Amino acid sequence: MDAVQTLPFEVAWSDLIPSVQAHNGDRKRVPTSGMTDPVQESESAFEAKLIRRIAEGDPSAFDALYKRFSGSLYCLAYRMMNDAKEAEDVLQEGFTYLWRKAASYDPNRSSPFAWAVMITRNKAIDRLRVRQRLEKIREKATSEESFFQNKDETSANEPTLRERSAMVRSALQEIPQEQRQALELAFFGGLTHEQIAERLETPLGTIKARIRRGLLRLRDCLKEGL
């Protein structure tokens, strides 16, 4: 119950419950705002409140948000950088940005988790571009093997989270392979549509269509709960 002791502002019990849950590992998360899962909406509202508190300079809210997002964001960074140290650096840069720019968060435009994911992804892409390591990353962008060696066992063992994670994986499996490949190259590899078209020796229009269709399919699958 450290969070209860360190929060310097007035806190409702309802605010604390999700924070306590976050101590047990990464949040269960299956977006999207289009979905009508009330638990999801409540979590999103709580996370938005945390971001507001971060904007006011509250370290305990920052710590709570880190506990909720860091597992997934670190996984994302690791997947993109394929290097634990660099993934940690990306995570640090992402959360530093989040701390500084929390006041600019607009809940009408993004969910807190999507906002944090996009920040982390952009930080990773910046690094990839700066270090010109795109080729190396491209080769491994679709590889999945290495993630599970460093996975957070505590989080993975949580039934709901495991179920949700599996749900996203299943949704991705529902997407045709060539669409998923293009989507993952774009999202994890940080490649532009043109770079993907060049790499896969496929017309740009086709790549655009694959990404669009794959993304909309993923959205629909998640919305429908498979």
Next chain:
Amino acid sequence: MIDESKQDLLIQYLLNELDSSTAEKIGDELQANAELRDFVRETEDALASMACGWPPMKAPAGLPQRILQQERNLAKGLTSRSRARIVQLVLPWALAACLAVVCVVLAMERTSLEKKTEQVSQELLSLQQKNSRFEEELTMLQKKNARLEQDFATQQKKNVLAELKIATLKAQVAAYRSASAVVVWDKDQESGVLQLDRLPPPATGRDYQLWVIDPKIAQPVSAGVLSVPNAGLIRTSFHPVSPIESAAAFAISLEKAGGAPKPEGQIILVGK
């Protein structure tokens, strides 16, 4: 309904592939169009969900604390740099301002001192002129003083003569007809000199006694017993026994030996 090319553009926007100006235009469109905004939000959530499509990894512990410490250090550094910058920016101007103020004060002081110097010079000149005048006056006064001293000396001499009274005493008794006596009386000194000639020595048991007659004193004042050992020329000084304001006459009487406090014997010589 959003057409496919627009959807592609929005997806590229979400993937951060667009240049800044195109991204800015899309941002403006999203502000104005709720349908576009909803599409972007839902698609962004779908994209973000890919991040949790794999089991979360154990994130580094203590990273938030490191970040916050780093931010605090940065803020301190910025503050100290800001202070240093402010000092760098302000200090030269502050020094210049101080210098300007000092210059103004010194200029005012100089003007004031110049005025004072001029005043003092004028006063000095005036004092020198006065001094010259005083010196001239002093010289004149010294001359006057010298003259006055001369006058005074002359006057004193005149006064001495003026204050002297000479009286010739004549015999009142036939037996002493040949005797003569002259008294020179100094009024200031209240003393005198008596000169006797041919006055026979007094008989045994008897003495001559000199008297000064002052009109303001009821009794003649004794000027002492005269020692007359022979009838030759005798000169002696005398002092009355009490103060004399005005010596109107002098007399010599024959008294008992040793003299008397007031005249008892016969007056032998008298003169005014």
